[in-house]
Amino acid sequence: MTGKVLVAYGTTNGSTAQIAEAVAEVLRKEGFTADVSPAGTVADMTPYEAVVVGGGLYAGRWHKDARRFVRRHRRALAERPLWLFSSGPLDATASERDIPPVPGVRKAMTRLDARGHVTFGGCLEEGAKGFIARKIVSSGKGGDFRNFPEIETWAARVADELVKEKEAN
Template sequence: MTEKVLVAYGTTNGSTARIAETVADVLRTRGLTVETAPAGAVDDVTPYDAVVVGGALYAGRWHKDARRFVRRHRRALAERPLWLFSSGPLDSSAGERNIAPVPGVRRVMVRLDAQEHITFGGCLEEGARGFVARMILRDGRGGDFRDFPGIERWAARVADEMAAPALL
């Protein structure tokens, strides 16, 4: 059984961090010891039995900190169960259908034999940093499309998989 889990994330405006915290909270309610951290702040993943990595999507790419995290820790990540999530669509599409991972995340899934990937709706609200973010907001295309009940359901399923004997 998995006991100690890391939930690492790459975010610019905090939306993906909130998703990561929600995932961590659900895992904790299932009896797991969980730490969350910005992906760029993690020096070592060897103390963890399993890892969840999330990254915001920007222009069809995973957040740079999430990309760098999986590249920097690829050997250790390949030796433990790994789940991935993305956040990004600024509409309800993520709740309506399964959205395939962007090409870079798909490569990570294959190279590191990740258990699963899911895409959640994103959030972009007034005060967001970045030129593109401000343009999107100015065009009226922002909003909060995160589905927290859906995130919680996914995290509960991940917790069940972590508890499965096959992941020993």
């Protein structure tokens, strides 16, 4: 493994993009080259030896760009180490317990033999796009529930697995 990792994400308001950047930063500190890209813009998987895909959760579904990315690149993803993450709960539950993947993500994990999945807390703040998102914020139920130390710990585990694989080959 040469160490080039793609961190692709689907987001509406940018929260999941910030998580993807944090994951990539940890991978870089561990010696990997990590590219971060919106899932809808990735055309070629050839340069990447491993992939992390994240998607915001909306009404119990992964962001459409993450879903489409996984479908469009399924053959390439099945040939590479793959990890998935979701972001979304607008409360502390993601930090308190393991939240299983939503059904569509669980199906993708099985089909693509993903190495793991984690759900991180979400973030919905003033200025959010979408009628429902604005209503959630105006009702006082928004906020930033992302836990960046937990995100970095998870990304370090991904990096450790990649290092072990690199050493084995």
